Amino acid sequence: MRRATTGLLRPLSPAFFRRPTLQIAPDLLGRFLIVLENGGPVGGRIVEVEAYIGEDDPACHAFRGRTQRNTAMYGPPGHAYVYFTYGNHWMLNAVTEREGFPAALLIRALEPLHGLSAMRLRRGSDKDRTLTNGPGKLTKALGIDGGDNGASLRGPRIIIAGRRPPGLPVAVSGRVGVSEGGYVPWRFYVDGNLWVSPYRNGTRATKGRYSDGVE
DNA sequence: AGCATGATTTGCT
DNA sequence: GCAAATCATGCTC
Numbered sequence: 001m002r003r004a005t006t007g008l009l010r011p012l013s014p015a016f017f018r019r020p021t022l023q024i025a026p027d028l029l030g031r032f033l034i035v036l037e038n039g040g041p042v043g044g045r046i047v048e049v050e051a052y053i054g055e056d057d058p059a060c061h062a063f064r065g066r067t068q069r070n071t072a073m074y075g076p077p078g079h080a081y082v083y084f085t086y087g088n089h090w091m092l093n094a095v096t097e098r099e100g101f102p103a104a105l106l107i108r109a110l111e112p113l114h115g116l117s118a119m120r121l122r123r124g125s126d127k128d129r130t131l132t133n134g135p136g137k138l139t140k141a142l143g144i145d146g147g148d149n150g151a152s153l154r155g156p157r158i159i160i161a162g163r164r165p166p167g168l169p170v171a172v173s174g175r176v177g178v179s180e181g182g183y184v185p186w187r188f189y190v191d192g193n194l195w196v197s198p199y200r201n202g203t204r205a206t207k208g209r210y211s212d213g214v215e
Numbered sequence: 216a217g218c219a220t221g222a223t224t225t226g227c228t
Numbered sequence: 229g230c231a232a233a234t235c236a237t238g239c240t241c
Contacts, residue, residue: 050233052233059233060233061233083233085232085233085234086232086233086234086235087232087234088234088235089233089234089235091233091234093233106233108233134234134235135233135234136234136235137234137235175233176233176234177232177233177234178233
């Protein structure tokens, strides 16, 4: 397991995250999100992300300006923005764009590949299919919480790394859990992947294929 | 498979 | 006080 991952644990550079958020989103799919622990790496491939961009985006936490909670989103790209919601769930975002501009990509789902037993333990021995197929589920499986807010995504603890597999089928839709006002097709996912989150909530998803020269 | 509900904390109209 | 970038459970078709 360890031997297989070490070659892939070359963290993505800050320059990768300093680009326009909608350009990064499809490029982030298929990369590895890994948490390093004493017991070894825990994580897998990113298969679903959502963009939240700037103070003009009504669904973005920075819509009403900077607060104590959203400060990390204004920080340098390539770091984590972790927040707590609905009374029980931590959400992990990758901060994007230049420092001072609030934008991030919410990591919504993971295809679990490393440290399965640790994940099952934290999640309460679930089926593998539901281990990390949602933003709250994956943070719990990986042990990510408020202590990780602001942490670098190049380690030592959390690492986003690896190459994007060629030919990955990318699809787009509206964002989950975002009301009418904030509708934009800013959810990107690996089409057909079993760990993409279930899209409940009266879906006017307007799913579409994404093809825009990221290959 | 799809809908309704309770859990439970934080930030700010 | 209320709404929130959610999840698990329990109910109904």
